[in-house]
Amino acid sequence: MKRIYVNEKWCLGCHLCEYYCAFANSGEDNMAKALKDVVIHPRIRIEQQGNVSFAVSCRHCQEPLCVKGCISGALTVQNGVISIDSEKCVGCYTCILSCPYGAIMPSDTGAVQKCELCTKNKEGQPACVKGCPNKAIVFEERGEVQ
Amino acid sequence: MTRYAIIGNSAAAVGCVEGIRQVDRQGPITVISDEPHHTYSRPLISYLLEGKTDRVRMQYRGADFYEKNGVTPLLGKRAASIDPEKKTIILTSGEKIPYDKLLVAAGSRPFLPPTEGQETVTKVFTFMNLDSALALEQALTPESRVLIVGAGLIGLKCAEGIAHRVNTITVVDMADRILPSILDEAGSKLVQTHLEEKGLTFHLSDCVAKFEPDAATLKSGQRVPFDILVMAVGVRPNTSLIADAGGQVRRGVVTDEFCRTSLPDVYAAGDCAQSFDITTGQERVLALLPNAYMQGETAGIHMAGGEGKPYDRAIPMNAIGFFGLHIITAGSYQGEEVLMQKGNTYKRLFYQDDRLKGYILIGNVERAGIYTSLIREQTPLSSIDFDLICEKPQLMAFSKRARAKALSGAAG
Ligand SMILES: Cc1cc2nc3c(=O)[nH]c(=O)nc-3n(C[C@H](O)[C@H](O)[C@H](O)COP(=O)(O)OP(=O)(O)OC[C@H]3O[C@@H](n4cnc5c(N)ncnc54)[C@H](O)[C@@H]3O)c2cc1C
Ligand code: SF4
Ligand code: SF4
Numbered sequence: 001m002k003r004i005y006v007n008e009k010w011c012l013g014c015h016l017c018e019y020y021c022a023f024a025n026s027g028e029d030n031m032a033k034a035l036k037d038v039v040i041h042p043r044i045r046i047e048q049q050g051n052v053s054f055a056v057s058c059r060h061c062q063e064p065l066c067v068k069g070c071i072s073g074a075l076t077v078q079n080g081v082i083s084i085d086s087e088k089c090v091g092c093y094t095c096i097l098s099c100p101y102g103a104i105m106p107s108d109t110g111a112v113q114k115c116e117l118c119t120k121n122k123e124g125q126p127a128c129v130k131g132c133p134n135k136a137i138v139f140e141e142r143g144e145v146q
Numbered sequence: 147m148t149r150y151a152i153i154g155n156s157a158a159a160v161g162c163v164e165g166i167r168q169v170d171r172q173g174p175i176t177v178i179s180d181e182p183h184h185t186y187s188r189p190l191i192s193y194l195l196e197g198k199t200d201r202v203r204m205q206y207r208g209a210d211f212y213e214k215n216g217v218t219p220l221l222g223k224r225a226a227s228i229d230p231e232k233k234t235i236i237l238t239s240g241e242k243i244p245y246d247k248l249l250v251a252a253g254s255r256p257f258l259p260p261t262e263g264q265e266t267v268t269k270v271f272t273f274m275n276l277d278s279a280l281a282l283e284q285a286l287t288p289e290s291r292v293l294i295v296g297a298g299l300i301g302l303k304c305a306e307g308i309a310h311r312v313n314t315i316t317v318v319d320m321a322d323r324i325l326p327s328i329l330d331e332a333g334s335k336l337v338q339t340h341l342e343e344k345g346l347t348f349h350l351s352d353c354v355a356k357f358e359p360d361a362a363t364l365k366s367g368q369r370v371p372f373d374i375l376v377m378a379v380g381v382r383p384n385t386s387l388i389a390d391a392g393g394q395v396r397r398g399v400v401t402d403e404f405c406r407t408s409l410p411d412v413y414a415a416g417d418c419a420q421s422f423d424i425t426t427g428q429e430r431v432l433a434l435l436p437n438a439y440m441q442g443e444t445a446g447i448h449m450a451g452g453e454g455k456p457y458d459r460a461i462p463m464n465a466i467g468f469f470g471l472h473i474i475t476a477g478s479y480q481g482e483e484v485l486m487q488k489g490n491t492y493k494r495l496f497y498q499d500d501r502l503k504g505y506i507l508i509g510n511v512e513r514a515g516i517y518t519s520l521i522r523e524q525t526p527l528s529s530i531d532f533d534l535i536c537e538k539p540q541l542m543a544f545s546k547r548a549r550a551k552a553l554s555g556a557a558g
Contacts, residue, residue: 006553008546047542049534054553056541065515068161068443069436071189072199073206088203090193093511094436097465097474100522101552102513102539110198 010136013053018042020131057115066095086111148173154251155179158416158442165446182222191279192307247449252384263357293372301378403456405445415441421460477504
């Protein structure tokens with residue numbers, strides 16, 4: 001399955017991926033309107049320290065601890081994509097406790113949010129990948145662990 | 147064709163069905179449960195009373211779960227015993243269900259300490275399953291004065307769920323602090339203050355000496371009047387099916403890393419079974435939903451003859467919140483420690499022998515899973531940047547190589 005892979009060597013720490021993510025999931029048509037004067041809650045996050053930076057988002061694990069541990073059944077695997085049903089989620093944060101990458105985060109709505117590879121917004125393809133000016137984030141097939 | 151049977155219809159049972167079906171699409175599965183409901187999420191009963199979910203959304207799996215997975219659900223039926231020699235389950239109705247592989251996922255039941263006068267109380271409830279929550283809900287009125295015995299996870303989740311629809315809530319516990327199984331003294335105090343601000347009253351280091359129909363006299367001599375009593379003192383694993391059949395039982399059913407009991411072709415998973423806690427090296431019952439699911443899945447894969455991984459990474463871990471204040475804890479609290487406290491944010495990390503052993507996070511719980519993973523994988527702390535990991539859970543603390551593997555290697 002195609003996944004997002006990150007190469008920290010190429011990451012500029014520009015945070016554009018975060019903005020593209022927030023825009024893609026905002027439901028707005030205009031990027032300026034969607035992001036102006038708002039605190040964004042992107043599903044991909046840059047970690048930065050000195051001159052090292054890299055983006056972290058859901059790895060869509062083959063053995064997803066978040067799904068196995070979800071107390072409500074809100075997290076499921078849909079064709080390999082780890083997907084969240086925010087209607088079912090009660091915001092218990094068991095998935096935040098479980099995810100080894102820190103890739104699930106609280107949202108404004110009470111439900112948690114996470115990267116769903118832009119399968120549920122109009123982008124259809126990961127917006128962060130498109131928005132990265134230096135190809136530090138790619139979306140490709142690299143084989144699975146056995 | 148292998149015939150599978152599962153006693154129980156909750157997290158461990160669902161894990162087992164999904165485990166079996168990863169390996170065997172054919173063998174018929176019979177699920178037996180005395181609860182007459184489609185599989186639902188037990189922890190959501192407090193959210194149901196709070197109005198944060200409903201009967202449909204709280205179903206643990208979709209309406210087509212049984213059909214899709216070739217499961218025959220026998221709901222509202224109780225297993226009376228199992229005969230491991232004849233490989234049959236005998237229901238209380240007298241029906242006999244044959245099996246080739248059996249999972250006992252019978253969960254736990256509330257523990258009710260015998261107390262003087264308890265038989266005089268008419269409005270007494272437990273808070274363990276959907277029916278008990280619905281019965282409690284029926285009894286609630288805006289005037290209700292509720293007494294909850296037990297300041298553990300279940301008692302306090304119940305309190306949160308009903309707080310907006312009753313007059314007062316008083317909680318009594320023998321322990322000197324609330325949530326004693328997961329919180330230290332300072333953390334407990336912080337959460338208690340938060341709950342008191344929400345209107346709860348606590349009597350700690352105290353217990354009910356005597357019940358009257360509408361009041362409890364505590365050991366300290368105080369008298370607590372109430373209209374509704376909720377007993378949430380603790381739970382006991384349902385081990386009798388296995389014990390009566392001659393299987394090995396200690397606190398919970400004794401199982402190995404594939405969830406096999408000492409009886410041939412009989413497995414056990416979830417709240418009725420023991421797990422091996424890697425943070426203490428001891429067998430204990432970890433009555434937690436993720437543990438139940440993963441044990442069930444491991445059992446299912448093995449029952450179906452699959453090459454499943456052993457379940458050997460069990461740790462105690464909890465995510466729980468009350469009125470917007472979130473708590474995440476994991477592991478065991480032993481060894482040296484790092485402590486940070488600022489307002490309603492509390493963090494305590496425990497480490498020993500170059501390993502993270504446990505942690506308590508209150509308030510800011512972001513990315514806690516990175517800490518959980520250090521405990522579960524027993525990552526040597528000398529291989530990561532200790533200051534960075536103490537500051538906050540972050541992948542930056544790992545070596546470049548470990549990071550490259552995590553973020554650009556194959557997904558685990
Ligand atoms: C109010 C509440 C809140 C909770 N919150 C959390 C939380 O936030 N996070 C968390 O991780 N865990 C939580 N838990 C614990 C969690 O619900 C359990 O760990 C989990 O449900 C265990 O699943 P299980 O499949 O082992 O057993 P159970 O869910 O207990 O299910 C066992 C089933 O077997 C049935 N059964 C038993 N004996 C028989 C028999 N002889 N014949 C037929 N059927 C039988 C029972 O009726 C029951 O339906 C909570 C529990 C409660 C009560
Ligand atoms: S949220 Fe975390 S545990 Fe779940 S699939 Fe993504 S990376 Fe894996
Ligand atoms: S916060 Fe939502 S998605 Fe995460 S475990 Fe709880 S119910 Fe499931």
